Amino acid sequence: MTDAFDIIGPVMIGPSSSHTAGAVRIGRLARAILGEQPLKCEILLHGSFASTYRGHGTDRALVAGLLSLNVDDERVREALKIASGKGLEIIFKTKDLGEVHPNSALIKLKGKNQEVEVLACSVGGGHVVVKKIDSFDVELSGDLPTIVAAYPDRPGVVAAVTALLASAGVNIAHMRVSRTAAGAQALMVAETDQIVSQGLVTAIKALPMMERVIQIEPI
Amino acid sequence: MNPYKFNSMSELLSLVNEEVKTIADVVMRFQAEEEGKSEKEIYDVMAKRLQIMREAADKGINEDICSPTGLVGGGGKRLEERRLAGLSVSGTTSARASAIAMAVAEVNAAMGRVVAAPTAGSCGILPGVLFALEAEKNLEEEKLVKGLFTAAGIGMITARQANLSGAALGCQAECGVATAMAAAAAVEIIGGEAKQAAVASGIALQGLLGLVCDPVGGLVEIPCVNRNAICAAHALAAADIALAGICCYIPFDEIITAMVEVGRVMPPSLRETGIGGLAGCPSAKKLIKDKLENL
Numbered sequence: 001m002t003d004a005f006d007i008i009g010p011v012m013i014g015p016s017s018s019h020t021a022g023a024v025r026i027g028r029l030a031r032a033i034l035g036e037q038p039l040k041c042e043i044l045l046h047g048s049f050a051s052t053y054r055g056h057g058t059d060r061a062l063v064a065g066l067l068s069l070n071v072d073d074e075r076v077r078e079a080l081k082i083a084s085g086k087g088l089e090i091i092f093k094t095k096d097l098g099e100v101h102p103n104s105a106l107i108k109l110k111g112k113n114q115e116v117e118v119l120a121c122s123v124g125g126g127h128v129v130v131k132k133i134d135s136f137d138v139e140l141s142g143d144l145p146t147i148v149a150a151y152p153d154r155p156g157v158v159a160a161v162t163a164l165l166a167s168a169g170v171n172i173a174h175m176r177v178s179r180t181a182a183g184a185q186a187l188m189v190a191e192t193d194q195i196v197s198q199g200l201v202t203a204i205k206a207l208p209m210m211e212r213v214i215q216i217e218p219i
Numbered sequence: 220m221n222p223y224k225f226n227s228m229s230e231l232l233s234l235v236n237e238e239v240k241t242i243a244d245v246v247m248r249f250q251a252e253e254e255g256k257s258e259k260e261i262y263d264v265m266a267k268r269l270q271i272m273r274e275a276a277d278k279g280i281n282e283d284i285c286s287p288t289g290l291v292g293g294g295g296k297r298l299e300e301r302r303l304a305g306l307s308v309s310g311t312t313s314a315r316a317s318a319i320a321m322a323v324a325e326v327n328a329a330m331g332r333v334v335a336a337p338t339a340g341s342c343g344i345l346p347g348v349l350f351a352l353e354a355e356k357n358l359e360e361e362k363l364v365k366g367l368f369t370a371a372g373i374g375m376i377t378a379r380q381a382n383l384s385g386a387a388l389g390c391q392a393e394c395g396v397a398t399a400m401a402a403a404a405a406v407e408i409i410g411g412e413a414k415q416a417a418v419a420s421g422i423a424l425q426g427l428l429g430l431v432c433d434p435v436g437g438l439v440e441i442p443c444v445n446r447n448a449i450c451a452a453h454a455l456a457a458a459d460i461a462l463a464g465i466c467c468y469i470p471f472d473e474i475i476t477a478m479v480e481v482g483r484v485m486p487p488s489l490r491e492t493g494i495g496g497l498a499g500c501p502s503a504k505k506l507i508k509d510k511l512e513n514l
Binding site: 002003004005006007008009010011012013014015016017018020021048051052054055056057060072074076077124125 | 246247249250253254261264265268271286287288326327328329330331332333334335336337338339340342345367368370371372374375378379384386387400436437438439440492493510511514
């Protein structure tokens with residue numbers, strides 16, 4: 001429910017909650033999903049993001065998010081300079097990404113050890129949704145603590161993860177499991193009401209067949 | 220169950236009594252109850268938001284700022300200089316409110332830090348009204364923080380029934396609602412009754428019903444920045460009309476329903492797409508072509 005601080009807020013860097021604040025959050029989520037400092041990134045802008053990104057500072061905002069800056073950090077404005085100072089290589093392109101939200105961006109990130117492609121959209125009021133991680137369909141808002149887990153598609157993995165969460169008293173608010181094909185690679189996204197402790201993340205990582213587990217704090 | 224929960228203006232006003240005297244008091248108690256915190260803690264969070272508004276206002280009035288396109292910036296400063304020179308046509312309070320509102324909207328356009336109130340595109344109106352009254356009436360800061368709670372209450376009621384975005388319902392749902400919020404805040408800050416604050420928000424929103432969202436190039440610059448300045452003066456006029464006891468006839472809850480109805484029949488070209496209205500004018504298109512190509 002809307003409260004007083006939703007109306008008198010958020011505190012943000014302007015000019016637009018969807019094109020600037022939302023873009024910072026998309027960048028932060030993409031950075032969190034990569035799980036390490038990005039070294040190279042290619043950003044494809046779609047729709048209204050593509051046509052107005054310079055005037056709205058969407059480019060700076062996305063990069064600010066990749067640098068883990070907050071939506072109210074005045075350095076957002078200087079994010080492109082900060083990124084180049086840190087040696088982060090960035091390429092911006094505009095592209096029709098097809099049947100996606102008008103405010104969408106596809107972010108391709110490379111770090112020292114990992115690579116990831118994140119498709120996300122800014123749905124208004126600074127709220128965002130990650131729609132794809134690599135080839136997996138997901139729904140991830142960054143509003144709640146989130147666990148993203150990659151593993152081979154086999155019976156019992158989902159049950160093992162949910163059992164661990166349940167045993168720690170962590171309630172799952174939303175969960176989505178996606179796979180490239182039956183028996184192939186699978187990806188689980190679980191948004192939880194409680195913070196998942198580091199110990200619990202370690203236990204999930206230790207499950208047989210678990211390949212990669214990322215913990216994302218609310219942004 | 221939160222005993223201070225309200226979904227409409229009539230419910231909000233029914234919670235005002237001998238002990239809980241103002242809309243601001245109801246909203247503070249609602250928020251404290253909702254978050255399980257003390258009223259003092261809630262007050263302090265709002266006081267910080269006021270401080271961020273103040274920093275934005277000071278920056279826009281005193282520094283040379285400019286949006287990435289170069290189309291807006293420095294207007295608030297010029298308006299304030301004109302007021303200080305005694306040249307304002309609109310009198311001191313209105314002129315001051317307009318100058319501050321414009322300054323804050325320009326800070327937003329220039330990628331500075333603001334408090335959305337209720338949106339980024341309408342973020343100048345409330346600080347414009349609050350800081351103008353503070354200066355003109357020698358008010359203590361506590362009155363302004365309370366005014367933010369009054370304004371929040373009006374915004375909360377509206378958000379229960381309407382999506383506060385130009386893309387959904389046009390600018391009436393952004394600058395229109397911000398002006399209604401500021402008008403109510405002005406009434407309670409001056410010591411008017413909750414009922415008069417409700418009337419002021421109704422009068423303010425009536426005057427802006429049907430306002431379309433037609434920003435040039437889809438950017439929060441033209442007409443948004445000037446509109447923030449104009450709406451701040453509009454809010455003060457609505458407050459005066461309500462305080463004079465002039466009747467609004469249509470209750471605020473019905474005005475919101477009307478706003479939603481009007482917004483729903485607005486064509487998409489007039490809802491933040493940067494296609495119709497002002498955005499479709501030949502000069503607007505030329506301006507954006509020239510400016511964006513040079514960025």
